[in-house]
Amino acid sequence: MYLSRxxxxxxxxxxxxxxxxxxxxxxxxxERESRATAEESRQGFLFRVEQxxxxxxxxxxxxxxxxxxxxxxxxxxxxxxxxxPQPSQGQRLAFILVANPIKTINDKDGRLNKKxxxxxxxxxxxxxxxxxxWLQDRLKGIATPEAVSVRILAPIFxxxxxxxxxxxxxxxxxxxxxxIENSEALxxxxxxxxxxxxxxxxxxxxVKRI
Numbered sequence: 001m002y003l004s005r006x007x008x009x010x011x012x013x014x015x016x017x018x019x020x021x022x023x024x025x026x027x028x029x030x031e032r033e034s035r036a037t038a039e040e041s042r043q044g045f046l047f048r049v050e051q052x053x054x055x056x057x058x059x060x061x062x063x064x065x066x067x068x069x070x071x072x073x074x075x076x077x078x079x080x081x082x083x084x085p086q087p088s089q090g091q092r093l094a095f096i097l098v099a100n101p102i103k104t105i106n107d108k109d110g111r112l113n114k115k116x117x118x119x120x121x122x123x124x125x126x127x128x129x130x131x132x133x134w135l136q137d138r139l140k141g142i143a144t145p146e147a148v149s150v151r152i153l154a155p156i157f158x159x160x161x162x163x164x165x166x167x168x169x170x171x172x173x174x175x176x177x178x179x180i181e182n183s184e185a186l187x188x189x190x191x192x193x194x195x196x197x198x199x200x201x202x203x204x205x206x207v208k209r210i
Contacts, residue, residue: 013058
């Protein structure tokens with residue numbers, strides 16, 4: 001895998017949809033992510049926005065299976081290195097993760113989808129204990145989170161071109177220690193990411209030795 005620091009122009013960074021498209025252009029010839037289930041391997045990239053100030057280029061940390069090209073329209077790679085995570089069972093690693101902890105509920109108005117079933121809605125988990133439990137559930141049998149801290153990040157407003165804002169998500173920053181139970185499964189989690197909203201900069205978990 002490759003870990004890269006990327007700069008995205010403000011023209012693209014001001015809209016989360018366009019920021020994601022700009023990063024894709026660093027991988028010419030690649031098909032867009034098409035996983036049907038979470039069990040399939042992620043083919044594209046994961047990222048998190050580290051800096052995004054109005055009027056200035058955004059700075060993004062990106063993880064990818066392929067090496068990105070150095071420059072594309074509205075994006076350029078500032079630095080990149082190849083890495084091969086090799087955690088071992090019982091090892092303790094520091095981790096950082098930006099994620100979108102949610103739960104799925106039935107539509108409160110009972111609206112139906114095209115199959116005649118009640119629509120499902122995603123709602124954010126608000127309480128810290130729920131957010132930590134969400135993380136524990138996704139790492140069950142893989143790693144045990146220890147000493148986890150939780151911080152709410154600035155909300156992400158997303159909209160399609162020529163439309164007003166039609167959505168919002170509030171990402172959560174998790175930091176702490178992982179005690180590894182299944183090293184192979186952890187590598188897959190690092191490669192594929194955790195939770196939804198990956199196109200908006202969520203799901204990338206990075207680890208380091210302590």
